[in-house]
Amino acid sequence: MTKSSKGKTRIKRVVERDDFQTFLDVLVEKGYRLIGPTVRDNTVTYEEIASVSDLPVGYTDEQEKGTYRLQKGDKPILFGCGLGPHSWKKYLYPASVRLWRARRMEGGFDVQSEAHVPDRLALIGVRACELHAIETQDQVFTDGTYTDPTYQAQREKVFIVAVNCGRVGKTCFCTSMNTGPQAASGFDLALTEVFESNRHYFVVETGSDAGAEVLSAIPNHPATDDEIRAGESVIAETAAHMGRSMDISGLKALLYASYDYPQWDNVAARCMTCGNCTMVCPTCFCSTVEDVTDLTGDTAERWRKWDSCFTMDFSYIVGGSIRSSAKSRYRQWMTHKLATWIDQFGTSGCVGCGRCITWCPVGIDITEEVRAMRAESKSKPDAGMGRKKKHENA
Numbered sequence: 231m232t233k234s235s236k237g238k239t240r241i242k243r244v245v246e247r248d249d250f251q252t253f254l255d256v257l258v259e260k261g262y263r264l265i266g267p268t269v270r271d272n273t274v275t276y277e278e279i280a281s282v283s284d285l286p287v288g289y290t291d292e293q294e295k296g297t298y299r300l301q302k303g304d305k306p307i308l309f310g311c312g313l314g315p316h317s318w319k320k321y322l323y324p325a326s327v328r329l330w331r332a333r334r335m336e337g338g339f340d341v342q343s344e345a346h347v348p349d350r351l352a353l354i355g356v357r358a359c360e361l362h363a364i365e366t367q368d369q370v371f372t373d374g375t376y377t378d379p380t381y382q383a384q385r386e387k388v389f390i391v392a393v394n395c396g397r398v399g400k401t402c403f404c405t406s407m408n409t410g411p412q413a414a415s416g417f418d419l420a421l422t423e424v425f426e427s428n429r430h431y432f433v434v435e436t437g438s439d440a441g442a443e444v445l446s447a448i449p450n451h452p453a454t455d456d457e458i459r460a461g462e463s464v465i466a467e468t469a470a471h472m473g474r475s476m477d478i479s480g481l482k483a484l485l486y487a488s489y490d491y492p493q494w495d496n497v498a499a500r501c502m503t504c505g506n507c508t509m510v511c512p513t514c515f516c517s518t519v520e521d522v523t524d525l526t527g528d529t530a531e532r533w534r535k536w537d538s539c540f541t542m543d544f545s546y547i548v549g550g551s552i553r554s555s556a557k558s559r560y561r562q563w564m565t566h567k568l569a570t571w572i573d574q575f576g577t578s579g580c581v582g583c584g585r586c587i588t589w590c591p592v593g594i595d596i597t598e599e600v601r602a603m604r605a606e607s608k609s610k611p612d613a614g615m616g617r618k619k620k621h622e623n624a
C-alpha cells in the first residue's frame with residue numbers, strides 16, 4: 231500500500247509486461263481511442279496508437295537546451311523516453327477549432343454553432359508534470375466565471391493512464407516545481423515501469439473507480455513488498471538525478487521587482503520571438519479568433535486558434551502593438567508564467583517540464599534566466615525597481 235499526496239491509502243498491484251497489450255485492448259473494448267507516445271519525425275509525439283509496438287519501445291532521448299535526439303537503447307522499455315514537443319493540450323485544447331459557420335440566406339445569414347462531440351480518449355503515458363499542467367488548464371477553462379465548452383466536453387471523456395518517470399530529462403525541473411516525478415493525483419491509473427534482468431512489469435496504482443474497473447479486467451496481482459520497493463526506487467532514482475533546478479522562493483516578488491532589469495535586454499538580444507516556447511508549453515492557453523469567408527461571400531466561418539504572446543499581433547490594439555519589442559514580450563511571458571499566474575490562478579504557470587528549454591532554437595533556458603535575475607537583484611538591488619518606484623510615487 232502507499233499514501234497518495236492527499237493522504238489516502240492506495241493499494242498497489244502488478245501487471246506483467248506481457249499483459250500490457252491486453253490492457254490496451256480492454257481500453258479499446260470500453261470504447262476509448264488510445265492516444266500515446268510514438269516515434270514520428272525523429273521525435274516522440276502523442277498520436278493515436280493501436281498496440282504496444284506503436285509505443286517508442288527501447289528508445290531513449292537526449293535533451294539539452296535547443297537540442298533533442300532520439301536513440302535506440304538496449305532495453306525494451308516502453309516508456310523510457312521523456313517528453314517530446316507535444317503535450318496533451320493538443321487533444322484537450324486543440325490548436326484549431328471551428329466555432330461557427332454562417333451561410334447566406336435570403337434576407338440574411340443562417341449562423342450555426344459548431345457542435346463538438348468529443349471521442350472518449352485514453353491518454354497513455356501522462357507524466358506527473360503533465361497531470362499538473364492539465365490541472366492548470368482545468369483552472370483556466372472550467373473553474374472560472376466562464377467555461378470553455380469544447381475543453382470541458384473533451385475533458386469529461388478522458389481516461390488518464392499516468393506513468394511515473396523512470397528516466398530524467400536533462401531539461402526537467404519538476405522537483406523544483408513540486409510537480410513530479412511521481413504522479414500524485416488526477417489519474418485513473420498510474421504505472422511505474424520496472425525492468426529487471428529477468429522480469430519486466432508495472433506497479434499499478436488506482437486513482438478512480440473507472441481505473442479500478444479497467445484494472446479488474448486484466449491479469450494482475452497484489453504487489454509484494456519487493457515489487458513496491460522496486461517501483462519506489464525507480465522514482466527515487468529519477469528524482470535524485472533531476473536535470474535542472476529552479477529556486478522558486480520569493481520568485482513572484484523578484485519578478486515583480488525586476489521590471490527594468492538589464493537582464494531583459496540580454497535575453498531579448500537572443501530571443502527570436504518565434505513563439506516555440508509557448509507552443510510546446512503544456513499550460514500556455516492564449517488564442518486568437520479568425521474569420522474566413524469563401525470567394526463568393528456566401529459562407530463564413532469563425533475559427534479559434536492557438537496564439538502566442540510572442541507575436542506582434544497578439545497585443546495589437548487601436549493602431550499599435552502594446553508589446554512591440556522582444557524584451558517586452560519575453561518579459562511578459564516569463565512574468566506571467568512565474569508571477570502574475572499565481573495572482574490569477576493561485577499556482578505557478580510553470581510545471582517544470584523543460585519543453586521550452588529543449589525546443590527554444592537559440593537555447594534560452596528559463597531556469598538560467600531566473601538565476602540571472604536573482605544575481606542581478608543581489609548585485610544591483612535597485613536596478614529593477616523602476617516600476618515599483620513609479621508605482622509608489624503615483
Ligand code: SF4
Nearest residue numbers: 501502504505507590
Ligand atoms: S525564448 Fe526561444 S522559443 Fe521562446 S520566443 Fe524566444 S527564441 Fe523562440
Ligand code: SF4
Nearest residue numbers: 511580581583584586
Ligand atoms: S514554462 Fe517551460 S518548463 Fe514551464 S511548463 Fe512551460 S514549457 Fe514547461
